Amino acid sequence: MALDVGKFIKAPEYDVKIITRRDVFQASACEEDRFGDECLELSALIVLDAAEMKRMGLKDGTNVRLTSKWGSVVVRAGVSPREEQKGLGFMVNGPWVNALVSGETPDGIPAFKDIEANITISKDGITGIQELLLL
Amino acid sequence: MTEPITWTCTGCALLCEDIRVFIKDNRVEKVEHACLKGKARVYGCKHTAISTVDQKEVDVNNAISQAAKILERAKNPLLYGWSNSTSEAQVAGIELAQTLGACIDSTSSFCQGITISEIMNKSLPSCTLEEIKEKADVVVYWGADPMSSHPRHLSKYSYFPRGELRQRGYEEDRTAICIDVTESRTAKICKGLFFSIPPGGDAEFMRALMDGLDGRVPKLSYDFDVKRILELAAVLKKAEFGVIFAGLGMVYSIKEEFNLISKFMDTLNLFSNFFLIPMAGHFNMRGFNHNLHDKTGFIHRVGFTKNGPVSGVEYSVLEQLKHGTDAVMVVGSDPLASLPLSISRRLKDIPLILVDPCSNLTSRVADVTIPCGASGIEVGGTAVRMDGRKMDISPIVQGGGLSDEMVVRRIMEEVS
Numbered sequence: 001m002a003l004d005v006g007k008f009i010k011a012p013e014y015d016v017k018i019i020t021r022r023d024v025f026q027a028s029a030c031e032e033d034r035f036g037d038e039c040l041e042l043s044a045l046i047v048l049d050a051a052e053m054k055r056m057g058l059k060d061g062t063n064v065r066l067t068s069k070w071g072s073v074v075v076r077a078g079v080s081p082r083e084e085q086k087g088l089g090f091m092v093n094g095p096w097v098n099a100l101v102s103g104e105t106p107d108g109i110p111a112f113k114d115i116e117a118n119i120t121i122s123k124d125g126i127t128g129i130q131e132l133l134l135l
Numbered sequence: 136m137t138e139p140i141t142w143t144c145t146g147c148a149l150l151c152e153d154i155r156v157f158i159k160d161n162r163v164e165k166v167e168h169a170c171l172k173g174k175a176r177v178y179g180c181k182h183t184a185i186s187t188v189d190q191k192e193v194d195v196n197n198a199i200s201q202a203a204k205i206l207e208r209a210k211n212p213l214l215y216g217w218s219n220s221t222s223e224a225q226v227a228g229i230e231l232a233q234t235l236g237a238c239i240d241s242t243s244s245f246c247q248g249i250t251i252s253e254i255m256n257k258s259l260p261s262c263t264l265e266e267i268k269e270k271a272d273v274v275v276y277w278g279a280d281p282m283s284s285h286p287r288h289l290s291k292y293s294y295f296p297r298g299e300l301r302q303r304g305y306e307e308d309r310t311a312i313c314i315d316v317t318e319s320r321t322a323k324i325c326k327g328l329f330f331s332i333p334p335g336g337d338a339e340f341m342r343a344l345m346d347g348l349d350g351r352v353p354k355l356s357y358d359f360d361v362k363r364i365l366e367l368a369a370v371l372k373k374a375e376f377g378v379i380f381a382g383l384g385m386v387y388s389i390k391e392e393f394n395l396i397s398k399f400m401d402t403l404n405l406f407s408n409f410f411l412i413p414m415a416g417h418f419n420m421r422g423f424n425h426n427l428h429d430k431t432g433f434i435h436r437v438g439f440t441k442n443g444p445v446s447g448v449e450y451s452v453l454e455q456l457k458h459g460t461d462a463v464m465v466v467g468s469d470p471l472a473s474l475p476l477s478i479s480r481r482l483k484d485i486p487l488i489l490v491d492p493c494s495n496l497t498s499r500v501a502d503v504t505i506p507c508g509a510s511g512i513e514v515g516g517t518a519v520r521m522d523g524r525k526m527d528i529s530p531i532v533q534g535g536g537l538s539d540e541m542v543v544r545r546i547m548e549e550v551s
Contacts, residue, residue, distance in 0.1 A: 017334060019316060019317075019334060019384075021280065021283065021317075021319075022280065022283045022284040022416075023283050024170065024171050024172055024282075024283050024284070024286050025171065027171075027172055027175070027284075028171040028172050028174065028175035029175075030472075031146075031172065031175035031176060031180065032175050032178070032180060032181055033180065033181040033182065034180070034182070034469070034472070034493070034494070034495050034496065035182065035494075036181065070475065070476075070477045071476060071477065080317075082317070082318045083318075084317055085316065085317070085331070085333065085334075088316065088317070088334065090317065093473065094472060094473075095471065095472045095476065095496060098472070098473070098474060098475050098476045098479070099476045099477075101475035101476075101477075102475065102477075103457070103475050103477035103478050105245075105451075105453045105454070105457075105475070105478070106448070107390065107391075107448060108244055108245060108436065108448045108451030108452075108453050108454060109244075109245045109249075109387065109390060109453075110245060110453065110474070110475045110478075111387075112245075112383070112387065113334065113383070113384060113387050113388070114334060114335065114387075129496065132476065133471060133476075133480065133483075133496060133499065133500065134480060134483075
């Protein structure tokens with residue numbers, strides 16, 4: 001039987017600074033149904049520059065694991081329709097990105113737009129709500 | 136088709152007052168003029184809240200009694216949320232906090248509260264959205280993307296419309312500028328006046344712009360064409376009526392030296408006539424700041440102590456969740472979806488009450504849930520728009536349950 005060497009090789013990790021933002025389509029989908037598929041699809045998503053995705057070996061729609069000091073989630077990677085600054089990733093406000101936001105808030109304001117994380121290809125499914133909330 | 140009702144939308148803090156809603160048999164049949172967010176708001180959520188205690192369905196009166204018991208027993212209760220409530224419900228909440236000796240805070244604590252505070256104490260000049268529509272010739276979206284957050288902002292007020300002094304509208308009479316870390320949907324309309332800055336680079340860019348306004352050569356530690364800053368300074372100097380729309384991108388980036396914004400506005404107004412508008416999100420976030428200020432002299436993060444109301448970061452929702460509170464009542468918010476999870480997960484470990492029209496992530500861990508009518512849909516009252524204008528909001532359908540104000544007042548009756 002041939003040995004699947006790939007499963008022993010760790011996927012490369014890259015640094016990414018995640019910035020949260022708003023999206024009217026996500027906001028309206030989540031207003032209608034916070035537990036619905038559309039809310040999940042538009043929230044559990046990181047958008048990256050096309051060249052950056054290529055550098056990281058990611059394709060549009062690939063599942064990626066994002067890990068910060070504060071948590072780890074699996075979301076879908078999506079290609080930005082425009083050129084983005086190197087090293088940046090964008091996520092819409094929601095529980096998936098909030099799993100990564102720093103819990104250090106000396107001025108009472110979380111660093112929603114300054115999230116240091118690393119990103120790697122993942123074979124796992126998108127992190128579910130139950131898992132996110134540790135229920 | 137029935138005759139339409141003209142409705143004030145509670146989808147965001149623009150509070151658009153020109154929405155047409157067609158009602159049939161006490162249900163919304165059709166909506167005109169609303170954006171996607173407004174439509175989602177008016178049609179309501181799929182999963183409406185139910186009365187529960189310990190995740191089991193109960194009569195609403197039982198849920199209210201249990202909520203009162205939890206709050207009475209707590210040594211340091213926190214009342215949080217409020218930005219999706221009418222001003223009347225907010226005032227009731229402030230009174231309940233006072234009665235309980237509780238802490239009270241809203242989403243403005245980590246949103247635009249810092250900006251609104253500076254406007255309320257006159258450190259930052261501001262104006263109304265109507266003035267912008269009639270007069271503004273230069274509009275700057277700084278760390279803000281209203282096309283994604285407040286979809287009718289540009290079409291109703293800030294860019295596209297004809298105004299009293301802007302009869303040629305956006306084609307000739309208005310100049311739109313965007314300063315952001317990404318070419319947002321809003322940046323796309325800015326015709327060569329999009330300025331891409333690095334994350335956290337706002338303060339430095341602001342200082343460089345002040346240099347440009349003062350006729351000095353701007354200096355920046357990051358790579359940026361200085362000529363473009365001088366060109367931008369020239370555009371700002373010529374403005375007859377300019378507006379900075381301060382988004383969270385700018386606010387978060389500059390929060391540690393927030394008085395820089397006042398200095399920037401002062402410098403700008405040596406040459407032209409600029410105002411600042413905070414891009415508040417939830418429909419009555421600013422109302423909470425006004426109402427709490429009227430009662431306590433503080434805009435958020437208030438603790439009612441034996442010596443009267445006090446305010447400080449230690450009374451903020453985040454610090455209270457980390458270190459202080461032993462029971463929380465959330466009204467019209469979903470902290471498990473909107474706060475850092477490493478902090479909000481603590482809600483699972485302390486008695487938690489949720490008052491909301493909809494089921495949300497927080498209701499999954501709440502000890503008590505109490506449904507209420509949706510503000511602006513089933514419940515009327517007043518609210519304060521992002522620019523500080525007080526607006527009347529009217530219900531469009533008859534709800535079967537209690538308003539959030541009534542729920543809060545019922546709890547107050549039981550604890551007094």
